[in-house]
Amino acid sequence: MAKDGKTREGRLLEAIREVTEGRSLQETLARLLSEALAGVGGELGWIAVVESEGMRVKAVQGASALSPGSLIPFGKGLTGAAYAAGRPYYAPDVSLEKHYWKVSGEVRSEYLVPLTASGETIGILNVESGRVDGFSEDDREYVAALAGLASNAVALARRFEDVSGDLETATLSLAERVHALEAMSEAVRAISGSLDLDTVIRIIIERARDVLGADEAHLLLRGEDGGFALHTSTSLSRGAEVNIEQGVTGWVVRNRKPLCVPDVSLDERYVTWREGTRSELAVPLMDAGELTGVLNFESSRLGAFSAFHEELAETFAGHVAVALKNAALFTGLENARRDLALTEGLRVASEVAADIIHYVGNKAGALPQTLRLLADMLRGRLPADDENLALNLIDLAVKASGEILSIKADVLDTAKPLNPEPVEVAPLVREAASELGGVNVSLNGMSDVKVLGDRHALLRLFANAFDNAMKALAGTPQPRIHISWKQSGGEVDVEIRDNGRGFPEDLLAGGLIPRFGKSGGSSGMGLWLSERIAARMGGRLFIGNVSGGGAYVRVRLPAVTCDSQR
Template identity: 25%
Template sequence: MDSHPNEQTAIDSLYRISSLVSDTEEPKEALRLILDEIISVLKPSSASISLINPDTKGLELEASYGLPEDWNNLELALGQGITGWTALHGRALIVGDVRQEPRYISVRPSVRSEMAVPMEDQGMVIGVVNVDSEQINAFDDSALKILTLLTNEATRVVSRLWMIKQLRTKANQLESLVDMSQQLVGELDRDELMKTLTRQARQLMDCHSSALFLLGGDGRELQLHSFVNASGMVDETLTLSLEDSALAASIHRRKQIEIHDLAFTEENDFHRIIRREGLVSMLASPIIFGEEVIGVIIAYTDQSHRFNNDEKNVFTTLAGVGAIAIQNARHYSRIFASEESLRRNEKLTTLGMLAAEIAHEIRNPLTVIKLLFDSLDLQFPNGDPRHTDIQVIGEKLNQLEEIVERVLSFGRTREGMHTRHDLSGLINDTLKLVRLKLHQQKIDIQFSAPAKRILVDVNKGQILQVMLNLVLNATQAMPDGGRIEIRADADASAAHLTIADNGSGIPEAIQADIFESFLTDRPDGTGLGLSISKRILRDHRGNIELSHSSPAGSTFHLWLPLSKL
């Protein structure tokens, strides 16, 4: 072969290699094209480009020419063979006769000479370029200079392409994180949320499998909640003692941990799954909200792998998003419970008000009966059974009067618990109670607090009950979603509140009587909500009215006296 390549040919190849940055996006494809250029300049009988695997620290063949097919999966350790020696020491090497070189590993029996140049990026060897010849002393210093020049340019190109690919990967990961965050925050079922988080961890990390463990109430155990592999969700039930698991470090130190070889670390019940799935390395991030450790999310690989900083950062971010989503689901669950409790309280309040109303209605006739009975002045001899009957009747009338008075006194006590509140604050408190229901029914709330505070002296619980009843009535008129608009203002003497919806409206036939007790057009309604609301507002020296209602929606207007400053 010609050991003195044409300089113009080398320059042309150098230019084509440098152009690969804009001609291709894949580093692996660029390596193949670079090797083609090296072959065209130096015309070796065989050639290869090998890169150092950061996980195994071995040299893996990335592109080759003229080598046997069984060498495609060859992995050399650093220092092994001419290629390994060049990678280990970071120095170029020419071997004139490989038969006299003890470091040489035979690739093809016909090879007689070899030349190797390290690929260095920012002072670090990342790979080696090799060329072989079937002639003795086929390469000289001139050929080495050209190969070094081409290799340096090739390294620069490949490094740029790797950087571009990493940036593109980061952009995709960021986009995925945003999408995942929206999906997680929108998931309200806590159990399904954690399964979704586990699936997304595997997808984001592009790993063999992922798992989510929850920390037990006593803080001593981890319970496997979800395990996902390529086939989907795996049904596994497992509880680990923190004392027997490497995950304890992540929980106790509240830091991410990385394990390269699980086989020599985990010796508990989870080892069964490790062997079955062929798991080798893992990255575990604690799921922390505030000061509370909720659990740990884990990414598993089926090959030895060292997670880079980008992978660690994106996994930490996912764990943080998951913690917020889990906490949101907890809050939503509590809101559900609060709403149910409010409904029960509403029923109890309804019952109490009905009892008070009945007691009030009973007291008048009872007073008349007692007066008339006393005026009869019935006297019977002590031995007459009727004498005992008269005593019993008198005692029972007194007992009934005491019961009525207790019921009325109880009602008056609750009604007297008035404190000063800002009307906007009462509205916001009401909306907090129903925000989950509004979210689920896709109902948009429009409320802007007025510029000035509107102060009223009210029983907060009762006024919240009125507002809650009006908002819930509006939601029931909009089963397929809609809009509720709330407006608050004041004049010289009263605070005004308007609640409008774009629901189906109230049937015209019952509009005039909607504040009457037990009137309802819903199968599951009691017909007491608006009646009680009107009674509460009247007890507060205010009132409520239906401004208008049509198939396009309904509007209620209520008012309360302003606080006397």
């Protein structure tokens, strides 16, 4: 008999009927707890269900510091002991229990029964009494039977939640996949609708985030020199050179296959690019087996990218690689067409200019001597002030005619046949730099580096470059020129770097043509002539500004190697 006079069998059957009536989990557990306390004469009790952070109280009866929603840590009190052991725990005198956690001043004995399902503890049913040894063996068996009903109720509710959650997730996942596929189709149509490289890159950046639902997307493109330029929709500079030897992207570059990181905090390969990133996905761009770039996606959500997203990103990356290749080919053809037109125009202009220079040069050849004779004739025949003015004007005319003759010599030099031979760089540079004065000149390079070229033409090339640097240093405090050279494979780079005023932006954007010059001097043809000399020897000339002030001229020439000397 129960302590209220009803048979326990009858009360248990009644509890079973109520459990199967379709009540909510909260109502069911509250009903079972009430029955447990009434059946064994307990004054206080609660039922808690296991969650990720601890055990969440679902039902409470009696005066307690606990309430529905309270969280009991896993290791707390006798509850923790019962949970850890996975079996009932009876404390006939709680004052003797070192792990006892006091939530009511009237408790003398306590009985805890784990709720289990499939061998896993999913909760705890607890009954307490104000009497020492307040629960007999029969009482504990009855509470255990009710705990079994509570276990079934919790397990059933969880299965229902799992099925409902799976159904909701499946529905949501299907909708997300449809949206992602539609976004990718729209993006592919957009990037395929243009052959302008800059436009294609911009569209890729704008659409990439939508395809995968990412917070940020980055496109890294490999350049001819093997480096990577970063294009992104964030505040990072578009087209900026970046070092990607490390990080998720670096791993993709080395292994040439996708990498999905659901939690970047747990992956040692991750390197922070953007604060707040929780997950990352990167896929390679491949063209004929060669890696041409990387598409990178970041999200502030954990596990934001699934296997579906990885497959989708790979498909999108394939379209991106093709679109970029087509745009690059078209852009290259357009640039070649413009360059051809410019080259033809320059060829015609150069021929005309050469004829004019040759004609003017011939006429100017006798000018210096004639002007000097005129100066001698005027000396002593004019008032002092008039004589000084006349002599100064004649001096300026002599210098101008000298420059005309120098330009003529430079232009004609570039047309002379070359005599290519192995030339040591170190003594060549030192000879060309020997005329530099009034500046701090430093040299740095290996002594055994040789280039294949015409020594006389090379001296003219470097003399023009040094003259350009000297003019740029005019008015610069503590002027410096640093000359360095190094060999890399079959090429030698000689760089002249100064701390002067730098190249004008329009010159850097438009390239070297005869009418431009860094220094703003009288002819502005020095670097253009140097570029022509380098090209005739199979080399190239590069110009640029230095961060922090100054400029550089870099001459790249064919190196003399063991193979080239055979």
